[in-house]
Amino acid sequence: MKIVSVTCPRCHEEVRVNQGCRHLRWMPVRGGPIEFAKSVLAATPREGLRVSSIPAEWWEAEFNWLLDRIMARLDVVDGYCFGDQDEVDRLCMDIWHRLTTDSSS
Numbered sequence: 001m002k003i004v005s006v007t008c009p010r011c012h013e014e015v016r017v018n019q020g021c022r023h024l025r026w027m028p029v030r031g032g033p034i035e036f037a038k039s040v041l042a043a044t045p046r047e048g049l050r051v052s053s054i055p056a057e058w059w060e061a062e063f064n065w066l067l068d069r070i071m072a073r074l075d076v077v078d079g080y081c082f083g084d085q086d087e088v089d090r091l092c093m094d095i096w097h098r099l100t101t102d103s104s105s
Contacts, residue, residue: 008082009075020080025088028079033067034059036081037095044092054099062098069094 074083
């Protein structure tokens with residue numbers, strides 16, 4: 001397996017296996033954008049809404065939108081996502097808002 005050298009665009013620390021800087025929010029070995037989005041939502045649950053209750057079809061239909069939001073909110077380098085917690089919180093709000101807006105239409 002090829003080891004990729006990735007440096008945080010914020011603090012310039014190098015990411016090592018299972019170790020990153022305080023800005024590292026996601027590593028590609030954990031999954032892609034949908035898995036990242038699900039983990040963001042699971043970390044900040046909403047009353048009456050569960051990540052497990054969101055249909056796979058919604059995730060697939062919103063894939064491009066999710067990718068755009070992740071790229072807009074965080075710094076993404078080779079699948080590694082870097083950002084501050086408030087940016088992750090904003091991403092979470094974006095996703096919950098999109099989900100509830102889509103559900104009410």
